[in-house]
Amino acid sequence: MIKKVLLVDDDREMLLDLKESVSRKIDTVTVLTAFNGREALKCLRSQDVAMVITDLKMPEMDGMELLAAIMQHYTDIPVILMTGFGTPETERLAKQGGALEVIAKPFSADALARRIQLLLSQQSEGGTLNNVSPAMFLQLIEMEQRTCTVRLEHLRTGSKGILSFDQGELIGARAGDVQGLDAAYEILAWEPVRIDLQNSCQTRGNRIQKNMCQLILEAARRKDEKTSAATTARAPHDLTMPASAPSESPARIRSRIERAVGATCGLEQVAEDPSWSERLQQMSRQGERLKLGKLTLACVNWGEPHDHIIRPGAPPVVVIVSPKCPREKLMQLLGE
Amino acid sequence: MRGIFQDLLAIDGVIGVVFFTPSGQPVFEEFVVGGGGASAGDWFSLVNVLDKAQEAELVFEKGRLYVRRGPEGVLVVVMGLVGPTGMVRLTSDILLSGLREPKPVRGLKRFFRR
DSSP: OOEEEEEEOSOHHHHHHHHHHHHHHOTTEEEEEESSHHHHHHHHHHSOEEEEEEESSOSSSOHHHHHHHHHHHOTTSOEEEEESSOOHHHHHHHHHTTOSEEEESSOOHHHHHHHHHHHHHHTTTTEEEEEEOHHHHHHHHHHTTOOEEEEEEETTTOOEEEEEEETTEEEEEEETTEEHHHHHHHHHTOOSEEEEEESOOOOOSOSOOSOHHHHHHHHHHHHHHHHHHHHHHHOSSOTTSOOOOSOOOHHHHHHHHHHHHOTTSOEEEEEEOGGGHHHHHHHHHHHHHTTSOSEEEEEEEOSSSSEEEEEOSSSOEEEEEOTTSOHHHHHHHHHO | OHHHHHHHHTSTTEEEEEEEOTTSOEEEEEESSSOOSSOHHHHHHHHHHTTTOSEEEEEESSOEEEEEEETTEEEEEEEOSSOOHHHHHHHHHHHHHHHSOOOOOOGGGGGSOO
C-alpha cells in the first residue's frame, strides 16, 4: 500500500531536495509538502497522511503549534520534528507534546529515509489482513484485550480509517477529518476492508466510551438507514418493503381461517396494525442483507399466552391466536 | 459446542445454527450448506429488531428463521423455505434447557464430574 508522508519546512530548497531523496529511496511512499503549519493542516484535512516530518521554526504556524494541532485532531499520526536549534529542553518539550522523535539539522536524507521506512513498517508490524469484514476481527481485539492501532482501508471506496485500542477498549477513531464516535460508526460499516495492525497505541484518553458490540450494531443500523434513504431517493417504491400478499381485509382473513380450521380454533383477533410497519421493514431489510429475500410472514411471542402472526402489507394485518391454535397450519394458510 | 447443537443441525431442512450470549457475543455459528455468507453481527442485528421477543418464526422469500431468546442466550436456526419448524421448536426446547447453568454444588461433590 502506498502511504503518504507530509514534509513541512519553510526552506523551499531543502524541502524539495528532501522530497526528491525520500521519494527516490522509498518507492512505497508519496511525499507531500507544505511550507508552514497552516498549509500542513490544510493538507491533513484533505489527504490520508501516514506521517508528518516538520521543521520547528516556521512563519505563520511553527512546528510546535502544528504538533499541538496534530495531537488534538490526528492523534494517530506520528510526528518527527526537525530543528537546527535543538537543545535538550526543546527535545523534552517536543516529546512531551507528542513528537515521536526530534532530529537535529543537518542530517543526511538517507538517514531520514531509513527512519521513515522503519516507522511506517511499524504501522503494520502486527500483520496485514486483506478482504475481511471488520466486525469479527475487532471483537477479537476487544476479547483479547489488546493495545494496538488498527488501520483500515475500505476496499470499495479506498477510504481510510484508524481505530485505537487500549487493553481491548476502543478509545479513538478517525476517518479522514471525522473523529470519535461518528468515525467509529462509519469505519465499522465498511466491508470488505484491508487491515494493518500496529502493536502499540499513541492515542491517550477515551473518546468513544462504548463497547464494540454496541458500536457494531449501531453502525449496522446507520448503514441500513443510509442504504434505505438512498433506495427511497432512487425509486418511487421502497424496494426494502416486505413482500406482501394482495391486500385482504381482516374480516375476509378471519372467515378464511375459520373455514379452514374451525370457529373454535383459538383465533382471538384479526386487525390491521400500522405500528408494525417499521419493525417489519427493518426485518425485511435485514432478510435481504442475509440473502433470505423479503419478509413474507412473521410469528412473534413476547412471553405472553398468545402469539402474534403478522402479515406484512400496507397496513400490516396482525392475527392474535391462543396457544391451542394450530400455529403451523395457520402460518401456512396466511402465507398462501 | 458443536455437539450441543448437533441435533438441530441434523434435522432435514436446517441450514445453519447461530447462538449468541444475551449481550450479542457470538458463541457458535455453523452452516450445513454454504457459509451463510453473513457475519454473526448481521444475524444479531436481525434478532435485535425483534426486541424482547421470546420466540419468533420469520418467513422470508428464500428461507425461514426460528429465533428463540432465553436467559442462556439467543438461538437462531436458519432453515430452507420448507422448514420443519415444529421439530426445530421441540429440539430447541430440549437444547436450551440443557444449557442452563446447574446450581452450584457445595463441598467435595464439586470435584466430581456429574
